[in-house]
Amino acid sequence: MEYTPARQVLSKYFSQEIISKLEEEGVKSLYPTQLLAIKNGVLDGENIVLSAPTASGKTLVAGLAALKHLEEGGKVLYLVPLRALASEKYKEFKKFFGAFGYKTVLSTGDYDSADPALGKYDVIVTTNEKADSLMRHSAPWFPSLTLIVADEIHLLGTEKRGATLEVLLTRILMSEDTPQLLGLSATIGNLEDVARWLHAKPVKVDWRPVVLREGVYYDENIFFADGSTRRIDSLGNSVLSLTYDTLRESGQVLIFSPTRRAAVAEAKKVANISRKFVAEGSKRVLQEASRKLVSLHADKLTHELAELLLRGVAFHHAGLSGDAREIVEDLFRAGHIKAVVATPTLAAGVNLPARRVVITDYRRYNVELGYQESIPVMEYKQMAGRAGRPKFDKEGEAILIARSFEEVEYLFKKYIYAEPENLQSQLGSEPVLRSQLLAVISTDEKIRSMDMLEKFLGRTFFAQRYGTFGILPLARKNLEKLIAGGLIEEKNGVLNPTFLGKRIAELYIDPDTALEGIRLFKEHESLEVLGYLFLVSKTPDMTTIGVRRGDYEYLEEVLEDRGREIPYQVPQDEIEYEFFLSYLKTALLLEDWINEVPEDSIVEKYDVGPGDIYSLTQTAEWISFSLSQIAEILGFHEHSVKLSILSKRIAHGVKEELLELVALKGIGRVRARKLYEHGYRSIYDLAVADEKELLRIPGFGPALVKAIKQQLKSPVESQEEVEGERLEEAEQINLEEYFGV
DNA sequence: ACCCACCCTCTTTAGACAGCATGTC
DNA sequence: CTAAAGAGGGTGGGT
Numbered sequence: 001m002e003y004t005p006a007r008q009v010l011s012k013y014f015s016q017e018i019i020s021k022l023e024e025e026g027v028k029s030l031y032p033t034q035l036l037a038i039k040n041g042v043l044d045g046e047n048i049v050l051s052a053p054t055a056s057g058k059t060l061v062a063g064l065a066a067l068k069h070l071e072e073g074g075k076v077l078y079l080v081p082l083r084a085l086a087s088e089k090y091k092e093f094k095k096f097f098g099a100f101g102y103k104t105v106l107s108t109g110d111y112d113s114a115d116p117a118l119g120k121y122d123v124i125v126t127t128n129e130k131a132d133s134l135m136r137h138s139a140p141w142f143p144s145l146t147l148i149v150a151d152e153i154h155l156l157g158t159e160k161r162g163a164t165l166e167v168l169l170t171r172i173l174m175s176e177d178t179p180q181l182l183g184l185s186a187t188i189g190n191l192e193d194v195a196r197w198l199h200a201k202p203v204k205v206d207w208r209p210v211v212l213r214e215g216v217y218y219d220e221n222i223f224f225a226d227g228s229t230r231r232i233d234s235l236g237n238s239v240l241s242l243t244y245d246t247l248r249e250s251g252q253v254l255i256f257s258p259t260r261r262a263a264v265a266e267a268k269k270v271a272n273i274s275r276k277f278v279a280e281g282s283k284r285v286l287q288e289a290s291r292k293l294v295s296l297h298a299d300k301l302t303h304e305l306a307e308l309l310l311r312g313v314a315f316h317h318a319g320l321s322g323d324a325r326e327i328v329e330d331l332f333r334a335g336h337i338k339a340v341v342a343t344p345t346l347a348a349g350v351n352l353p354a355r356r357v358v359i360t361d362y363r364r365y366n367v368e369l370g371y372q373e374s375i376p377v378m379e380y381k382q383m384a385g386r387a388g389r390p391k392f393d394k395e396g397e398a399i400l401i402a403r404s405f406e407e408v409e410y411l412f413k414k415y416i417y418a419e420p421e422n423l424q425s426q427l428g429s430e431p432v433l434r435s436q437l438l439a440v441i442s443t444d445e446k447i448r449s450m451d452m453l454e455k456f457l458g459r460t461f462f463a464q465r466y467g468t469f470g471i472l473p474l475a476r477k478n479l480e481k482l483i484a485g486g487l488i489e490e491k492n493g494v495l496n497p498t499f500l501g502k503r504i505a506e507l508y509i510d511p512d513t514a515l516e517g518i519r520l521f522k523e524h525e526s527l528e529v530l531g532y533l534f535l536v537s538k539t540p541d542m543t544t545i546g547v548r549r550g551d552y553e554y555l556e557e558v559l560e561d562r563g564r565e566i567p568y569q570v571p572q573d574e575i576e577y578e579f580f581l582s583y584l585k586t587a588l589l590l591e592d593w594i595n596e597v598p599e600d601s602i603v604e605k606y607d608v609g610p611g612d613i614y615s616l617t618q619t620a621e622w623i624s625f626s627l628s629q630i631a632e633i634l635g636f637h638e639h640s641v642k643l644s645i646l647s648k649r650i651a652h653g654v655k656e657e658l659l660e661l662v663a664l665k666g667i668g669r670v671r672a673r674k675l676y677e678h679g680y681r682s683i684y685d686l687a688v689a690d691e692k693e694l695l696r697i698p699g700f701g702p703a704l705v706k707a708i709k710q711q712l713k714s715p716v717e718s719q720e721e722v723e724g725e726r727l728e729e730a731e732q733i734n735l736e737e738y739f740g741v
Numbered sequence: 742a743c744c745c746a747c748c749c750t751c752t753t754t755a756g757a758c759a760g761c762a763t764g765t766c
Numbered sequence: 767c768t769a770a771a772g773a774g775g776g777t778g779g780g781t
Contacts, residue, residue, distance in 0.1 A: 109759050129758040259754050365754045372769045508759040668765045
């Protein structure tokens with residue numbers, strides 16, 4: 001009887017009515033995790049940092065705490081590190097809180113609720129960065145929050161994004177009427193430190209709903225931590241043997257590989273085993289999914305995946321498009337595919353448990369340091385934590401693979417018996433500190449002097465450990481840089497943001513991104529498209545693609561032919577030269593994209609996946625939009641207009657002539673091009689077009705044509721001015737002649 | 742002259758947040 | 767600093 005009836009515990013906090021509804025929602029008994037959190041005061045308004053394994057019921061702790069606040073007229077913010085996680089939680093909460101009559105919204109960079117007034121909602125689910133951004137925009141409802149839940153708070157120790165969360169939480173801590181804080185964390189070393197920083201109680205739980213058995217595989221045996229051993233039929237290959245052993249007992253495996261290439265290769269090997277385990281009833285579903293994938297993307301990678309699905313396996317990594325990944329996840333969850341081979345994408349992301357988790361390699365190549373290093377204990381625990389599906393499996397197994405007998409012992413010590421690392425503040429990272437200083441000064445009226453800044457820094461997690469001694473000089477140095485760049489003004493010891501500075505903070509770009517653009521705007525009156533793309537690629541906010549050995553030849557050729565389009569000197573320094581080429585390669589990829597080169601050609605030419613194209617273009621669009629705004633502020637009108645058009649072209653992957661068509665719903669780069677080729681070159685052309693004529697275009701069915709016509713009928717909301725006068729003209733004709741009075 | 746097994750050398754290496762204003766094929 | 771696997775090219779032996 002390890003589960004306590006919920007009613008018994010909750011009656012102190014909720015009305016009978018609510019408790020009955022909770023029971024209807026499936027909350028009939030409470031896990032130890034929830035009991036302990038309640039005992040420590042989550043429902044009494046205590047700040048808590050709860051450290052517990054995956055799937056141990058942390059979300060319900062947050063759910064109950066939130067419900068308590070909502071019942072008292074409060075408002076809740078739920079923070080997560082990933083967009084995929086945000087939408088997962090959103091769906092869950094929408095149902096859960098909806099049952100009590102409360103409204104939940106999702107707000108992330110790529111998905112905003114239709115209603116921009118987030119204030120009308122009771123529960124707001126966002127990514128950390130989005131919440132940071134909302135704060136920078138002084139969201140009016142922010143002060144009315146009464147509970148803030150920071151899920152996966154151990155992200156704090158992450159190199160790139162940890163500091164953002166740290167500053168966000170610091171700002172929350174320093175606000176008046178500090179809301180209740182609930183941090184949810186994986187197991188970490190220094191839970192007490194984090195809790196102390198947040199003025200919270202540390203609550204540590206080791207309990208899991210499904211028993212986790214950790215072990216190491218070597219030479220046909222799994223050695224488990226509990227001392228038991230399991231002999232496995234050898235198929236000559238560790239992964240295959242472990243896979244067969246799981247599938248044979250109708251379980252599923254989740255295999256972690258260190259690289260994308262390894263994941264694909266491993267999946268192909270596994271296919272020979274998994275195909276024998278595809279259920280008769282799954283075949284049709286898999287065929288359908290496979291066909292859908294192929295229809296969505298024409299590239300080789302996606303085709304390989306589609307092929308593998310039929311045989312009951314899939315690989316999963318960030319090179320896959322979002323829809324492909326989702327298909328894989330759904331098929332695995334539904335049990336249609338028996339094995340998934342993934343890179344660390346799946347370690348911390350969406351919830352995808354399997355009976356057995358196999359970790360093929362505990363080492364990973366470090367690009368910066370140039371050698372292979374062991375993954376952190378925390379990362380191992382994250383992967384291992386995926387083992388065991390609650391309600392389906394009696395227990396879960398996480399297996400590391402050893403290559404020698406000595407390694408067996410080493411792995412036990414290094415990972416299975418090891419405590420996770422301590423979380424370290426990453427605020428010392430300069431670019432993040434600089435951005436955050438600008439943001440804090442721009443959007444927090446209380447922080448307008450060095451003294452206040454010092455006080456602010458003194459409240460950070462960093463300062464708790466090291467004091468402000470180390471970080472103050474760094475802050476001062478970066479402040480000077482911001483002042484020199486004209487983003488902040490200092491008068492008589494008072495720090496004030498300039499309009500430019502405030503905009504940069506709101507656009508959420510690195511100050512260096514803006515400064516780089518400004519420098520170029522000053523030097524050149526106008527740039528070629530490739531020039532702007534190069535600028536975007538060079539920016540610190542952009543992720544660039546690596547240059548391969550085989551890329552040198554054509555990149556240098558381009559440099560030879562089109563060097564004058566690039567507004568930078570070719571660097572002499574070897575390392576800088578390599579960076580230069582990677583900016584060029586990225587710029588060329590983007591150029592192909594906006595010149596309507598098909599996705600699969602880009603995939604092949606640049607050796608990237610569809611998922612990479614998506615994330616590159618998305619980022620590039622955001623940067624060019626932001627740079628366009630910066631240019632406009634400073635009066636560089638031509639740059640602004642060109643960058644604005646460019647950002648729209650990147651968004652849709654089209655030449656300028658299609659921008660007008662692509663503004664229509666249901667019309668993307670491919671359909672727009674088709675329309676254009678058939679002589680429909682503007683909204684106007686479409687408005688006067690005969691429906692029957694449109695139907696004759698291949699790929700244009702009745703539903704689509706109707707949808708197009710429908711949009712032209714409804715009074716068109718004011719579209720972008722920047723799209724050119726032609727559009728405005730067309731709209732006027734459109735409205736006057738056809739639909740207006 | 743041609744084929745093929747084998748070996749040496751070269752090459753490459755995970756992930757993913759944000760603006761703004763609305764929707765791919 | 768502490769790697770490993772796949773691809774590609776070369777070698778040498780056999781036919």
